[in-house]
Amino acid sequence: MAQAERQFKLTLAAPSYAGLRSQHDRGEVSVDEPSKDNGARPPKAASNWTLYRGDALEAYDSWPAPSTIISDGAYGVGGFHGDPRTPEEILDWYRPHVRAWSKNAMPATTLWFWNTEVGWAIVHSLLTESGWDYVESIIWDKGVQHIAGNVNGDTIRQFPVVTELCAFYRRRLEFATPLGMMPARTWLRYEWRRAGLPLNKANEVCGVKNAATRKYLTQDWLWYFPPPDMMEKLVKYANEFGDRSGRPYFSRDGRAPITSQEWASLRHPWEHQHAVTNVWAHPPLNGDERFKGNHRRSAPRVYRPGKGSAVHLNQKPLSFMRRMIYASTTVDGIVWEPFGGLCTGSVAAIELRRRPFAAEIDDVFFEIARKRLTEAVRLRQRESRVG
Ligand SMILES: C[S@@+](CC[C@H](N)C(=O)[O-])C[C@H]1O[C@@H](n2cnc3c(N)ncnc32)[C@H](O)[C@@H]1O
Numbered sequence: 001m002a003q004a005e006r007q008f009k010l011t012l013a014a015p016s017y018a019g020l021r022s023q024h025d026r027g028e029v030s031v032d033e034p035s036k037d038n039g040a041r042p043p044k045a046a047s048n049w050t051l052y053r054g055d056a057l058e059a060y061d062s063w064p065a066p067s068t069i070i071s072d073g074a075y076g077v078g079g080f081h082g083d084p085r086t087p088e089e090i091l092d093w094y095r096p097h098v099r100a101w102s103k104n105a106m107p108a109t110t111l112w113f114w115n116t117e118v119g120w121a122i123v124h125s126l127l128t129e130s131g132w133d134y135v136e137s138i139i140w141d142k143g144v145q146h147i148a149g150n151v152n153g154d155t156i157r158q159f160p161v162v163t164e165l166c167a168f169y170r171r172r173l174e175f176a177t178p179l180g181m182m183p184a185r186t187w188l189r190y191e192w193r194r195a196g197l198p199l200n201k202a203n204e205v206c207g208v209k210n211a212a213t214r215k216y217l218t219q220d221w222l223w224y225f226p227p228p229d230m231m232e233k234l235v236k237y238a239n240e241f242g243d244r245s246g247r248p249y250f251s252r253d254g255r256a257p258i259t260s261q262e263w264a265s266l267r268h269p270w271e272h273q274h275a276v277t278n279v280w281a282h283p284p285l286n287g288d289e290r291f292k293g294n295h296r297r298s299a300p301r302v303y304r305p306g307k308g309s310a311v312h313l314n315q316k317p318l319s320f321m322r323r324m325i326y327a328s329t330t331v332d333g334i335v336w337e338p339f340g341g342l343c344t345g346s347v348a349a350i351e352l353r354r355r356p357f358a359a360e361i362d363d364v365f366f367e368i369a370r371k372r373l374t375e376a377v378r379l380r381q382r383e384s385r386v387g
Contacts, residue, residue, distance in 0.1 A: 024050055024051070024052050024053075024059070024062075025050070025051045025052075025053065025370050026048055026049065026050050026051075027048055027049045027373055027374055027377050048355060049346055049349075049350055049355070049356045049357075049358070049373045049376075049377070050063070050356070050357045050358070051340065051343065051346070051358045051359070051360065051366070051369060051370055051373060052357075052358065052359035052360075053359075053360065053361075053363070053366050054359065054361055055359070055361055056097065056100075056338035056339065056359035056361075057096055057097065057100060059338075059357075059359045060100040060101075060103075060104055060336075060338070061100075061104070063104070063334070063336060063357040064334050064355075064357070065104055065105065065106045065109070065334065066101075066104065066105065066106075066109050066334050066335065066336040066357075067106075067108070067109065067110070067268070067269075067328075067329045067330075067333035067334050067335065067354075068109065068110045068111070068112065068268075068324075068325065068328050068329050068333065068334075068335055068336070069101055069105075069109065069110070069111045069112070069335075069336040069337075069338070070112045070114075070321065070324065070325075070335065070336065070337045070345040071097070071101075071111065071112065071113045071114060071338060071339065072114040072314060072316060072337075072339050072341065072345070073093070073094065073097065073114075073338070073339035074089075074090045074093045074094065074119075074339075075087070075090070075115055075116055075119050075314075076088065076089055076090045076093075076116075076118075076119055076122075077116070077301075078299060078300045078301045079299050079301075079313050079314055080298065080299050080312070080313065080314065080341070080362070080365075081298075081299065081300065081362060082361065082362075083299070085300075087116065087118050087119045087122055088122065090115075090119055090122060090123060091122055091123060091126060094123050094126060095126065097338060098123075098126055098127060098130050098132075099130070101130075101336075102130045102131050102132070105131075105171050106171070107171055107173055107265070107266045108170075108171065108265060108266055108267055108268040108269075109170075109171045109268070110168065110169065110170050110171070110268045110328045111127070111132055111168070111169040111170070111171075112138075112166050112167075112168055112169075112324050112328075113127065113166065113167045113168075113169065114164070114165070114166045114316070115164075115165065115166075115167070116164060116165070117161075117163070117165060120137070120165055120167050124167070127169055131171060131172045131174075132169040132170070132171060132172065133169060133170050133171070133172045134167065134168075134169055135168040135169060135170055136167075136168050136278050137165045137166065137167045137168070137278065138165060138166040138167075138168065138278050138279075138280055138320075138324075139163050139165050139278060139279045139280065140163055140164045140165065140166070140280055140282060140320070141162065141163055141279055141280065141281045141282075142162045142163065142164070142282065142283060142284050143162060143281065143283050144162065145283045145284055146160075146162040146283070146284050147160040147161075147162055166320075166324070168324075168328075170268055171268075173266055173267075174187075175187040175252065176252075177190065184225070184266075185218075185219060185223045186219065188216060188217055188226070188234075188250075189217045189218075189219060191238065191249045191250050192217055192234065192238060192249075194242075194243075194246050194249065195238040195239075195241075195242025195243055195246060195249045196242060196243040196246075197237075197238060197241070197242055199213050199217055200213060201237075202216065202217055202234060205233050205234060205237040206230050206233050206234065207233075208230075212226075212230070212234070216230065216231075216234070225267055226263075228260035228261070228263050228264040229260065231250075231258070231260060231263045232259075232260040232263075234250070235249065235250045235257045235258060235260075235263075236257075238250060238257075239257050268328060269328065269329060269330050269333075270327060270328060271326055271327050271328075272327075273323065273326070273327060276323065280320060280323075282317050282319065282320065285310075285315055285316070285317055289315075289317070289318060290310055290315060291310065291311035291312065291315060291342060291368060292307070292308055292309060292310055292311060293306075293307040293308065293309065293311070294311050294364070295307070295309075296311070296364060298310065298311060298312055298313055299313050311342070311365075311368060312341050312342050312365060312368075314341055315341060315342050315344060316341075316344045316345070317344075318344055318347060318348055321344050321345045321347070321348035321349075322348040322351065322352065324345075324348075325345065325348050325349055325352055325354055326352055329352075329354050331352075331353045331354065332353065332354065332355060333354045333355070334354070334355050334357065335349040335354045335355065335356045335357070336356075336357050336358075337349075337356060337357070337358040337359075338358070338359050339359070339360075340358035340359055340360035340365070340366075340369050341360065341365055341369070342365060342368055342369050342372060343356070343358050343360070343369035343372055343373055345358070346358045346369070346373055346376075347372055347373060347376045350373065350376040350377055350380055351376060351379075351380060353380075356373075358373075
């Protein structure tokens with residue numbers, strides 16, 4: 001894949017944007033290739049990318065519901081035109097976006113939130129109040145290269161910072177009951193009890209020694225999302241043998257019990273990658289992968305950019321975006337990248353046969369991202385012909 005990046009020759013001739021404001025650019029491609037995830041040949045499908053030129057807030061409602069959202073927006077460090085100058089200002093900056101994400105999310109939607117440690121700390125409570133459950137933080141360890149030549153040992157009074165982070169969230173799974181909204185863990189036990197069934201009956205029903213009471217119906221941190229086949233057994237038993245007056249049990253709409261497919265769809269996918277932890281080492285982005293040399297001031301704090309200067313200060317490693325998208329979505333999953341920049345997440349999504357929906361407000365970044373996405377599709381098509 002790194003080869004794919006190298007083969008992309010960027011032409012940075014000043015583009016003309018007349019008549020192009022606030023529109024969606026789409027790249028469509030018919031694909032008929034083996035899935036990289038399971039080797040099965042999927043039906044011939046139209047795969048595409050969508051890139052909105054303008055404010056993501058104007059685009060969200062026209063995009064399909066996201067499987068995952070990759071947010072790499074304001075940091076409060078003046079890192080791009082429009083990035084506030086202090087981290088304290090980013091809470092208001094993110095508020096309308098978080099509202100839109102929550103409105104458009106599905107129960108199984110996940111969120112990857114890139115920021116500095118302090119930026120994330122400021123936005124975290126907004127996210128949890130808006131129904132996003134914190135899972136973990138990925139720490140990008142950039143190594144000593146990140147500070148080489150920039151630390152004055154006589155004046156510094158802290159350890160030099162060489163990290164950036166990406167916090168991972170999932171949509172909080174809750175169910176409506178006459179007692180109010182309940183988290184999944186509470187709801188499962190509540191429904192079983194409401195059916196008038198003893199807790200240990202659940203072990204017998206699931207055919208496990210004490211796993212049901214210890215995992216699926218427990219209220220402590222050992223709680224475990226019941227796999228669909230186990231859930232099916234619990235639901236069937238409660239609705240056949242539970243108190244008649246309270247039926248249906250385990251229902252989302254009050255009319256029919258939940259099916260095992262519905263239950264499965266409430267949980268986001270996760271593709272475990274052996275030996276990958278939450279600390280990801282990668283030097284500051286450089287070399288062939290980094291877009292350089294358009295001589296433009298990409299951010300207020302960039303002065304006199306030369307031919308070796310980065311086109312975008314915040315371009316992320318493609319390998320990180322691939323890893324996140326691969327782990328948390330399946331083929332054809334919808335990936336939102338509202339603050340596209342050079343659209344690294346969307347490029348990774350195309351490579352992995354997901355469907356990216358991105359936005360970029362800055363015309364110059366937009367144009368580079370558009371070319372990059374077009375090229376990613378071309379390379380994927382070529383790869384599938386060769387492979
Ligand atoms: C941190 S950068 C993203 C970098 C990207 N992850 C990459 O790898 O290239 C944020 C980008 O979001 C864009 N942006 C800021 N506010 C926006 C908005 N409301 N809608 C769309 N794009 C926005 C900025 O112009 C900037 O390029």
